[in-house]
Amino acid sequence: MTEPLRVAIVDDHAMFRRGVRAEIDGPVEVVAEAEDVESAVTALVETKPDVVLLDVHMPGGGGLEVIRRLHVRHPDMKFLALSVSDAAEDVIGIIRAGARGYVTKNISGPELLAAITRVAGGDAVFSPRLAGFVLDAFAGTIEVAQIDEDFDRLTEREREVMRLIARGYAYKEVAKELFISVKTVETHVSSVLRKLQLSSRHELTRWANDRRLI
Amino acid sequence: MTERNAPVYRRAYRPADRRLVGGVATGLADHFGVNVIYVRAAFIVATWLNGIGVLAYLLMWRFLPLQQPEMSPGLEAATRQGLRTSPNRPRPIEIIQTLAIGMVGVGVLVFIQSTGRGINGTLLGPALVAVIGLALIWRQFDDVAWKRWMRQTSGFGFAARIGAGGVLIAFAGLYFITQERGWGGMIDLALALGVAVIGLALILGPWITKLLGDLTEERRARVRSEERADVAAHLHDSVLQTLALLQKNAGDQATVATLARRQERELRAWLYGNDEQPSDSLVAALRASAADVEDAHHVPVEVIAVGDAALDSDVAAVAKAAREAMINAAKHAGVDRIDVYAEADGQTVEVFVRDRGVGFDPESMADDRMGVRGSIVGRVERHGGTVTIRSKPGEGTEVAMTMPVRTPDLVTTEEPS
Structure with missing residues (x-):
């Protein structure tokens, strides 16, 4: 067996950090904890963990600020957003900044471990909620003439995968449903993540503003 | 989504959280549903024609209302406490892009000037300074961060502001001295005075804004205390009730989970949802x-x-x-x-x-x-x-x-x- 993954927990609630640590310590190694943007940046630069569990709302500018400061210089560090905030603009915002996934805080221990492993492997983690946000963000038809890049729309297959995830299917179940391999599902999800990050589609920014539904 | 159910009257706004200078270009881009870079390019091209672009920009800056992002109470609170960064902040690439097309625009403008077909040479300089001065002051009027900077009466911000104002005044003075001759001198004097007034306004700005700020601050404090009362009432009604129920049912795992789940749902809807x-x-x-x-x-x-x-x-x-x-x-x-x-x-x-x-x-x-x-x-x-x-x-x-x-x-x- 290879070395355990090195994980950092960044969240401003000490109780929550302790809870997560108790749940995941062992299979992975928790190398750092931090409670705000400043301490997180210092601790992360020092320990260079494989995966950072990042709260969306935190003193000093939130998870978004942490990613902004570290992402360019430390591209190997993978961020997984972990939050109770269901505000679509913040979730999409943190993904666009560079996080490789988003899960809600009531996720179970084993599921969180699976998500950490997936993110560490370079794949993306989409919860049903995030898949719903993504479908919403890319919703609506835009005229072909307006599309600058391929980033601006999802392929039919990607949309299918997103819909199944939003319907509560795990990656394995999505693969079975569409008669494709889990690896292919992962490829589709990663490609959606990339589009989400690179798309300059103006609807995407405006959508975040217009949208006030959970 | 927005195209399908457009209301009868659609107004253009300047989005407060996404602007580079005044938010006019971003607002227009939103309004017409085009990429903002085209709008910026259009303004720059229009500037080549006797500066119409700049004029149009300034006018729209004045007349398009600023739109603060509308947020759910949870997000607003998080923003106030600095727990989040707005994901809509202009990206560095956008700033660089805009600077680049701005440079091209200035280049062409200089070229047009050199062919002698542009704006009257004696007017160009002061007009430029005036526009920059205006932009500085107007931005101050609608930008909160800037307002804080302008209200400072000591430290680096203060020094920088005085410096900016001083440079503008010095520029006006120099211009006046070098141009002092004949009829043109009258116009030049007027222009120089105008620039000097802008410089003074920059220096006096903090006290004026402070006065205005105090009024809004008072109003805000009142709203805040009302909000606090709302929160207190809400917490009492729902959260305290749930906590009491949880204590009573501490032995029953299923009930505890359900109660917690319901409370979570209610709180979430209240913080991030709409009614x-x-x-x-x-x-x-x-x-x-x-x-x-x-x-x-x-x-x-x-x-x-x-x-x-x-x-x-x-x-x-x-x-x-x-x-x-x-x-x-x-x-x-x-x-x-x-x-x-x-x-x-x-x-x-x-x-x-x-x-x-x-x-x-x-x-x-x-x-x-x-x-x-x-x-x-x-x-x-x-x-x-x-x-x-x-x-x-x-x-x-x-x-x-x-x-x-x-x-x-x-x-x-x-x-x-």
Whole structure:
């Protein structure tokens, strides 16, 4: 067996950090904890963990600020957003900044471990909620003439995968449903993540503003 | 989404959180639904024609209202406490891009000047300074961060501001001295004075804004105390009640989980949601049903929605059928989670209710199973929709409902009026 993954927990609630640590310590190694943007940046630069569990709302500018400061210089560090905030603009915002996934805080221990492993492997983690946000963000038809890049729309297959995830299917179940391999599902999800990050589609920014539904 | 249900009067705004200079270009880009870079380019091209671009920009800066992002109370609080960064902040690449086209614009402008066909040479300099001065002051009027900087009366910010004002005045003075001759001198003097006034305004700005600021501050404090009262009342009504119930039922795990889940749902809706009524729309109805099922059967129901639809009789039938499907899943499937997914694109409404429970064989489904036959399949089919039930023993069940929409949907039509 290879070395355990090195994980950092960044969240401003000490109780929550302790809870997560108790749940995941062992299979992975928790190398750092931090409670705000400043301490997180210092601790992360020092320990260079494989995966950072990042709260969306935190003193000093939130998870978004942490990613902004570290992402360019430390591209190997993978961020997984972990939050109770269901505000679509913040979730999409943190993904666009560079996080490789988003899960809600009531996720179970084993599921969180699976998500950490997936993110560490370079794949993306989409919860049903995030898949719903993504479908919403890319919703609506835009005229072909307006599309600058391929980033601006999802392929039919990607949309299918997103819909199944939003319907509560795990990656394995999505693969079975569409008669494709889990690896292919992962490829589709990663490609959606990339589009989400690179798309300059103006609807995407405006959508975040217009949208006030959970 | 926005194109489909555009209100009759659509106003352009300057978005406060996404602007580079005044937000005019961004606001217009939003309004016309084009990429902001084209709008910026258009302004720069227009500037080559006797500076019309700059003039238009300044005018629109004055007359387009600034729009502060409208946020749910939870987000607003998080923003105030510095717990989040606005994801809409202009990216560095956008700034560089804009600077680049700005440079090209200036280059062409200089070229036009050199051919002698541009703006009168003696006017160009002061006009430029005046525009920059105006931009500085106007930005100060609508930018909070800037306001803070302008209100400072010591430290680096103060020194920098005085410096900026001083440089402008010195520039005006130099200009005056070098140009002092003949009739032109009169115009030059007026221009120089104008620039000097701008410089003075920069220096005096803090005291003026402070005066204005105090007034708004007072109003804000009043609003804040009202908000605090709301929060206190809300906390008392819901959270304290729940905590009391939790203590009473501490031994009963299922009840504790349900209570916690309900409280979470309420708080979440209050912080990040809007006040929707179950009768308003499909999604609201589904959420309400999910909440009821959670309470009655102690199973979490996750509702994910993409788009929304008005609750006409057809859609209401789907919502009711979905509710039956949720109840069935909660009662018979023996699971700890039910997923509900709804999608409405304006033409059809689709709802999926899925569990990973025991499942059953749809072939052998007895006709007397009123729940499935009558209240799910029959109900939807009577309104012209279709229902597919997929289930296998041991592999869970998924009920998929599709319904064509007759009325144009009323997706989130809560434009700021």
